[in-house]
Amino acid sequence: MTVKELANAFDYEILCLPDEAREIRGGYAGDLLSWVMGKLDADSAWVTIMSNVNIIAVATLTDPSCIILSEGVSPDEGVLARAEQQGINLLSAKKTTFEVCADLASML
């Protein structure tokens, strides 16, 4: 499944999609950034409610397929520009973190 296919399948909002054909091979949910850096596998979708610009740095270093902001969270100022600059796919979902993970699990 590609990031674009996931977004379309569940009507997630596309905030930034520089690499729409990127494949998703797993998932991880977490908001504590050090924890995420220790656990998040490359090519996974990362589900979080953290909306500050540091999530882009974490994603740049760990290389997930996309970040999904769950629970209707909006990105802070500067996040979109940084995501575009670093080539990070960024989606937003109104669903809870649990529901987004269930969506992901149903597609993997």
Place this chain on the structure above:
Amino acid sequence: MDKVNFHFEIDGENFTSAGEASVRIKKMLREMGFTPEIIRRVSVAMYEGEINMVIHANGGEADVNVFCDRIEIILADRGPGIPNIDLAMQEGYSTAPDNIRSLGFGAGMGLPNMKRYTDDMKIESEVGKGTTIVMTVNV
């Protein structure tokens, strides 16, 4: 033995730019042809150190030395120092303030991650003077 050195000044005032040195190192190591696993280990360990210097020490200096058999990361600050290194190394122990925790940091996983992702880590710290951390990733 020949080495390639990368030097960075870590800005302690700017939390939003924290991680820029790690991101640049990641790109440089990729251009030098290192494996994704080595790149991830070096860049994540360095990012954790960078964040620690921003949170606790008002910035500092980072040097990355690339040898043919290892990558060495040296992080040096003139911050408050670590009074009890054994305690600081415990997973979940953190002295980060609440405003930092609200950004998703302060999980008490920074130093443990740095140790986990590297083959060797040495911490020298003196209260009131600063901390120097040397990490090595074998390649």
